[in-house]
Amino acid sequence: MFKAEVSALQLEIGFGGGEHLMHRAKEAPGTGFIGVEPFVNGMAKMMTGLAKAPLGNLRVYDDDATRLLDWLPLGSLDGIDLLYPDPWPKKKHWKRRFVGAANLGRFARVLKPGGRFRFASDIDSYVNWTLLACRAHGAFAWQAGEAADWHQPYEGWPGTRYEAKAIREGRRPAYLTFMRR
Numbered sequence: 001m002f003k004a005e006v007s008a009l010q011l012e013i014g015f016g017g018g019e020h021l022m023h024r025a026k027e028a029p030g031t032g033f034i035g036v037e038p039f040v041n042g043m044a045k046m047m048t049g050l051a052k053a054p055l056g057n058l059r060v061y062d063d064d065a066t067r068l069l070d071w072l073p074l075g076s077l078d079g080i081d082l083l084y085p086d087p088w089p090k091k092k093h094w095k096r097r098f099v100g101a102a103n104l105g106r107f108a109r110v111l112k113p114g115g116r117f118r119f120a121s122d123i124d125s126y127v128n129w130t131l132l133a134c135r136a137h138g139a140f141a142w143q144a145g146e147a148a149d150w151h152q153p154y155e156g157w158p159g160t161r162y163e164a165k166a167i168r169e170g171r172r173p174a175y176l177t178f179m180r181r
């Protein structure tokens, strides 16, 4: 599946320009990374980057992540990153958010027990929404020790393009980690 030999598998959904995904793939050559981005400009940027510096442990998919999630085998992933998903801030659009019972069910199916789902957002209503949805789903245990952990970026965090814009505009990101029970 990968040109490189890999012993773990990570998925990033909606990688945008791909800066975070490329960073992670470079720092962990023994892990296979799959990146999904249906937005053509994001994928073009990624392909340009990969043409200059190919990575044998990275593969990309240019369609809706739900299609890939339904194709992946049961318990095949060690981690899923959903970093700054489209926020849909208006209440009437909340049902369009990527996090919901159906997609959490998909995550629960493809993650190994002990696997991690990481969710970052600068939109408070989406952070609360995700905490409630994961609690209601039941397969995910939130890994925060205390509330302040929300604002602690992940280890080795390089940031993302969207995040930089959110911070410039005065919003404070939250970083959630859930473990697949």
Ligand SMILES: C[S@@+](CC[C@H](N)C(=O)[O-])C[C@H]1O[C@@H](n2cnc3c(N)ncnc32)[C@H](O)[C@@H]1O
Pocket (backbone or CB within 6 Å): 013, 014, 015, 016, 017, 036, 037, 038, 039, 042, 063, 064, 065, 066, 083, 084, 085, 086, 087, 098, 160, 161, 162, 163
């Ligand atoms: C707000 S942007 C954030 C991009 C990047 N993660 C960052 O932080 O810079 C959300 C991205 O999710 C992608 N996206 C939206 N729906 C998606 C889906 N169903 N499957 C995969 N990616 C999706 C969009 O094309 C967009 O690039």
